[in-house]
Amino acid sequence: MSQASVYLCPCCDKPLEPDTKVCPQCNQPVSVSSASLADMALPLVNKYLQGYNKALAADPSNQEAAGYAAMCFLKLRLYDKAMPLFEKAIDANYSSSEPYFMASICLLRGKKPFLAQRTDIDKALEYLAAANMIEPKAIHYLLLAYIKQDYFERKFLNISPSADEEMAQATALGASDTDRSALQSFLGINLS
Numbered sequence: 001m002s003q004a005s006v007y008l009c010p011c012c013d014k015p016l017e018p019d020t021k022v023c024p025q026c027n028q029p030v031s032v033s034s035a036s037l038a039d040m041a042l043p044l045v046n047k048y049l050q051g052y053n054k055a056l057a058a059d060p061s062n063q064e065a066a067g068y069a070a071m072c073f074l075k076l077r078l079y080d081k082a083m084p085l086f087e088k089a090i091d092a093n094y095s096s097s098e099p100y101f102m103a104s105i106c107l108l109r110g111k112k113p114f115l116a117q118r119t120d121i122d123k124a125l126e127y128l129a130a131a132n133m134i135e136p137k138a139i140h141y142l143l144l145a146y147i148k149q150d151y152f153e154r155k156f157l158n159i160s161p162s163a164d165e166e167m168a169q170a171t172a173l174g175a176s177d178t179d180r181s182a183l184q185s186f187l188g189i190n191l192s
Helices: 034-038 042-058 063-075 079-092 097-108 118-134 138-153 163-172 177-187
Strands: none
Touching: 034 063, 034 097, 034 177, 042 063, 063 079, 063 097, 063 177, 079 097, 097 118, 097 138, 097 177, 118 138, 138 163, 138 177
């Protein structure tokens, strides 16, 4: 195996073959997703982030590592570090809904939408519309409902579709407690 084809586990640094999904050494997933990060302990998130940063140091054009690092930064609430990486991931892969969805969360910067700047709200809605054009998911509509309820309805602003209509769409797509829990984890709030 040539040096160029060596990949390292972001968790334990064991050399891996490309396309390895689970490290045979530490039994951890090689890549993270919004679902896997939702309940991940912060020390483990830091460990993954260190691995992705090593991959980016070795190859700054590694879009996959950039996207995974962005998700780790978001989980750690380091929004200013996450956002440029989400934008890079969006530019590199227009066909994946996850970077759009995660970037929309990042734009809220851990605050309730009511406290966010209107430009950030508009950009978050734009990213969520793009995510739903690629792959409509219940969790996307849950976030739309939350933003519309907390920002637009609290400020007595009209928007269509409304928060209730977005929630109905989330329900129609099978919104689950897992979706709500994952969204709450990334937002850092209780949606109840």
